[in-house]
Amino acid sequence: MESVDKRKFTRFQASDNAFVAFNGERKRVAQISDISLGGLSISYSGEKIADDELRSVDIYLSDNGFRLSDIGCSVIYDAKNGSNGSNGKGAFRCGLCFAPLETENRNKLKDFLKNHAIAPVTALLSKPRTGPRVREKAMALFADFLLLTIAFYGMQLVKRGGFELPALYRDLFGVFFLSWLIVSLVMKKYSRIFRRPFSESLVLLVKSNAAITFMVSFSVVLWTGLATVSRAQTFGVCAAFFLLEVIGFSLYYLFIGRRANGRQISRTEDKKTSLTISYPLMLIDAALVFAAFMAMNYVKRGSFSIPPQYDQAIFVMYGLWLISYFVVQKFDTRHFKTSYLAAIGHCLKATVFMGATLAVLIFAFRLFYYSRLQLFGTLGVFLLFELGIYYLYYLYSRYGKLEKDIETAAEVREILERQEADKETEGRTSGEERRCRVREPVETKLDHALEFFNPRLFDFIRETIDLPRVERRYTSVLSTSEIDDVEALDANGYRLLINLHKTNDVRWFNRYFLQVHSKLKNRGFFIGKAHTIGTHKRHYKQKYPSVIAKVFYAADFIWSRAFPKLPYTKKLYFAITKGRNRLVSKAEVFGRLYFCGFKVVADVEIDNSLYFVAQKVRKPATSKNPTFGPLVLLNRRGFAGQNITVYKFRTMYPYSEFLQEYVYENNNLESGGKFKNDFRVTDWGKYMRSTWLDELPMLYNWLKGDLKLFGVRPLSHQYLGLYSDELRELRKKVMPGLIPPFYADLPKTLPEIIESELRYIKSYMRSPVRTQLSYLWNSGQNIIMKGSRSN
Numbered sequence: 001m002e003s004v005d006k007r008k009f010t011r012f013q014a015s016d017n018a019f020v021a022f023n024g025e026r027k028r029v030a031q032i033s034d035i036s037l038g039g040l041s042i043s044y045s046g047e048k049i050a051d052d053e054l055r056s057v058d059i060y061l062s063d064n065g066f067r068l069s070d071i072g073c074s075v076i077y078d079a080k081n082g083s084n085g086s087n088g089k090g091a092f093r094c095g096l097c098f099a100p101l102e103t104e105n106r107n108k109l110k111d112f113l114k115n116h117a118i119a120p121v122t123a124l125l126s127k128p129r130t131g132p133r134v135r136e137k138a139m140a141l142f143a144d145f146l147l148l149t150i151a152f153y154g155m156q157l158v159k160r161g162g163f164e165l166p167a168l169y170r171d172l173f174g175v176f177f178l179s180w181l182i183v184s185l186v187m188k189k190y191s192r193i194f195r196r197p198f199s200e201s202l203v204l205l206v207k208s209n210a211a212i213t214f215m216v217s218f219s220v221v222l223w224t225g226l227a228t229v230s231r232a233q234t235f236g237v238c239a240a241f242f243l244l245e246v247i248g249f250s251l252y253y254l255f256i257g258r259r260a261n262g263r264q265i266s267r268t269e270d271k272k273t274s275l276t277i278s279y280p281l282m283l284i285d286a287a288l289v290f291a292a293f294m295a296m297n298y299v300k301r302g303s304f305s306i307p308p309q310y311d312q313a314i315f316v317m318y319g320l321w322l323i324s325y326f327v328v329q330k331f332d333t334r335h336f337k338t339s340y341l342a343a344i345g346h347c348l349k350a351t352v353f354m355g356a357t358l359a360v361l362i363f364a365f366r367l368f369y370y371s372r373l374q375l376f377g378t379l380g381v382f383l384l385f386e387l388g389i390y391y392l393y394y395l396y397s398r399y400g401k402l403e404k405d406i407e408t409a410a411e412v413r414e415i416l417e418r419q420e421a422d423k424e425t426e427g428r429t430s431g432e433e434r435r436c437r438v439r440e441p442v443e444t445k446l447d448h449a450l451e452f453f454n455p456r457l458f459d460f461i462r463e464t465i466d467l468p469r470v471e472r473r474y475t476s477v478l479s480t481s482e483i484d485d486v487e488a489l490d491a492n493g494y495r496l497l498i499n500l501h502k503t504n505d506v507r508w509f510n511r512y513f514l515q516v517h518s519k520l521k522n523r524g525f526f527i528g529k530a531h532t533i534g535t536h537k538r539h540y541k542q543k544y545p546s547v548i549a550k551v552f553y554a555a556d557f558i559w560s561r562a563f564p565k566l567p568y569t570k571k572l573y574f575a576i577t578k579g580r581n582r583l584v585s586k587a588e589v590f591g592r593l594y595f596c597g598f599k600v601v602a603d604v605e606i607d608n609s610l611y612f613v614a615q616k617v618r619k620p621a622t623s624k625n626p627t628f629g630p631l632v633l634l635n636r637r638g639f640a641g642q643n644i645t646v647y648k649f650r651t652m653y654p655y656s657e658f659l660q661e662y663v664y665e666n667n668n669l670e671s672g673g674k675f676k677n678d679f680r681v682t683d684w685g686k687y688m689r690s691t692w693l694d695e696l697p698m699l700y701n702w703l704k705g706d707l708k709l710f711g712v713r714p715l716s717h718q719y720l721g722l723y724s725d726e727l728r729e730l731r732k733k734v735m736p737g738l739i740p741p742f743y744a745d746l747p748k749t750l751p752e753i754i755e756s757e758l759r760y761i762k763s764y765m766r767s768p769v770r771t772q773l774s775y776l777w778n779s780g781q782n783i784i785m786k787g788s789r790s791n
Contacts, residue, residue, distance in 0.1 A: 014040075019059075022055075054075050057073055058071070059071065071098055074096065075096060151240035155240055214360060216234060220234065221363055292379075295381050358375060442474075446461070475496040476489055486515045493521040493524070497526050503589060504583070505581065523615060526615075529611050530586075530610045535605060535608045587656050589610075590659055591654065594621075632649070645706075646714050649688060710776055741759075741760035744779045
């Protein structure tokens with residue numbers, strides 16, 4: 001009595017190189033016996049698998065790049081197989097049921113069943129795989145060759161009234177025979193056609209005959225001696241052969257195949273998921289067709305000028321390109337989720353299809369006056385272009401989709417909720433720990449560690465930090481760009497943490513700084529390194545002549561600074577570089593440190609690298625978000641001391657708003673009340689400030705009624721702290737303005753600015769109209785006639 005498989009999904013025997021690994025590790029692997037869309041069975045020897053080893057499995061091929069990871073599963077049975085394994089401990093067979101699969105994993109599993117499974121288990125149970133199968137293949141091969149011979153000589157009889165073949169057609173018969181043999185072997189025609197349902201077998205016949213037609217046409221086009229063969233006879237042989245095969249297989253299936261394979265089960269298929277087409281990739285690919293055609297035109301003729309009738313060839317190329325898309329679906333983004341070879345494999349198929357169809361058209365319509373070198377060379381160059389573009393897109397699709405950095409106060413709060421706010425406070429040590437502690441200052445060890453790296457760095461650290469009070473066991477020296485390496489540090493906390501690798505290579509700056517923050521004790525120090533815009537510019541100036549340095553720096557600035565910031569190029573940059581060597585400003589690095597709860601206590605440039613010492617002084621910012629983009633929103637004090645939002649164009653580097661404290665402590669005021677040598681201001685920001693372009697958005701505040709045309713500047717809370725109590729109180733009684741009284745009397749120092757504003761406010765409160773007209777007239781003269789500016 002024959003066994004019948006009543007499972008929901010058809011099971012297929014897996015190839016010998018198919019294995020599973022448990023829980024994402026290859027410490028324990030097992031060979032796959034059979035597999036379906038619903039689950040699989042495995043054979044293994046040795047110790048019985050523990051229950052906790054079967055939460056998930058990875059399916060992979062030992063000699064292939066295929067891998068299907070983290071497939072949830074549950075055990076259906078796990079029983080001894082009755083025989084001992086290779087190590088004498090016993091052999092087992094285990095059945096696993098898959099958890100519901102995501103669309104991507106389900107598609108990859110279907111691909112595995114289609115390309116790497118041997119046969120349905122039911123067919124293997126019902127039919128032996130020895131003797132008769134070999135004889136069946138041999139008989140099918142002979143019968144198929146006989147049908148090809150009948151088709152060829154039959155068309156010879158119809159066309160020429162006899163069976164005698166001229167030399168030209170004997171060569172054509174040889175081409176047919178080789179094409180038929182190659183297609184049959186490559187497509188495994190005779191091992192697959194008898195194991196499939198009738199409809200699928202007919203599809204296989206259609207594909208194999210189409211391939212033969214393509215190969216014969218291609219041979220005729222490239223072999224000049226066959227250019228004169230009859231088109232009707234050649235295509236007639238292809239049609240007659242296909243018709244004879246269909247009739248022959250139908251008779252076989254009707255009288256033999258149905259009884260032999262009455263239990264044939266079609267592969268269970270779900271509804272096809274909708275395509276996810278990459279339209280940018282399609283547009284780029286279309287441009288590559290034209291680029292390849294023009295490149296071959298130049299190779300052929302030494303000019304980009306297209307000869308007559310070749311404009312039609314371009315339209316033919318685009319028509320074949322469009323048809324190949326529908327046949328192969330090479331722009332489906334799901335191809336890139338498997339592997340680069342899977343994605344480029346569809347390009348290769350599409351190019352072969354285009355070449356074969358082009359050969360058929362040339363032969364069918366006698367288009368031999370076209371240069372075959374140019375037409376088929378275009379396809380070759382096109383494929384080479386695609387190899388490069390598809391590789392970039394593969395990197396983009398795999399690595400360009402970045403997890404975003406922590407950029408808002410809400411995200412910081414979420415991170416802090418997962419961490420202990422203060423793991424240890426100063427002096428919280430048990431009596432037992434005090435008795436067991438042996439103090440070992442880090443100074444000597446750190447000196448030895450940095451001796452070969454850079455002795456100047458150790459001198460800088462020793463001058464900034466009281467090293468004799470820092471113990472060695474509370475110090476860690478790293479050289480890494482991976483956040484995971486910082487996360488792996490002891491959670492008890494450090495007094496001193498040094499990373500000698502440049503911050504530019506870290507993928508997410510804020511995540512990195514927050515992780516360092518969580519590893520430090522209160523008031524602990526973090527020493528880091530960065531290549532800034534300033535140090536990078538000096539590096540080029542020292543290494544190259546002036547003109548070359550400017551060119552190289554400009555190109556590097558666009559790639560390493562602009563590309564990581566722009567929405568679309570950002571993903572491409574991270575896909576190619578993995579985020580390394582980004583160009584950052586000193587202001588942005590320091591601003592991010594302040595945002596993440598640090599205070600920069602010292603910095604120095606050594607060998608065109610910026611080293612900084614940052615101290616953990618507070619919790620990361622949880623109430624203020626950093627600003628990005630060309631427009632900044634500034635929190636200022638308005639009428640009656642109320643907070644207003646002032647709009648300006650950005651003139652400073654990102655995160656500069658968190659450096660107010662640092663700038664107040666390290667920069668003196670210059671003429672006009674601005675900070676001297678404010679490193680937060682960009683080069684183009686200085687120009688915008690000198691021309692007042694940065695203040696154009698403040699016209700919106702004027703329209704809203706937050707500001708008037710002439711009045712005191714709207715100032716931040718920190719800057720107001722520099723003013724006297726009297727002036728702060730008077731400022732609450734007047735509305736700020738676009739044009740300040742500074743331009744009327746041009747004060748030089750902060751006390752003079754304070755005195756200037758006091759005079760204006762008191763005058764305004766006595767006579768508002770007269771004061772406004774007077775100050776506007778004086779300011780206009782100074783601005784227009786004298787060119788006065790507040791830089």
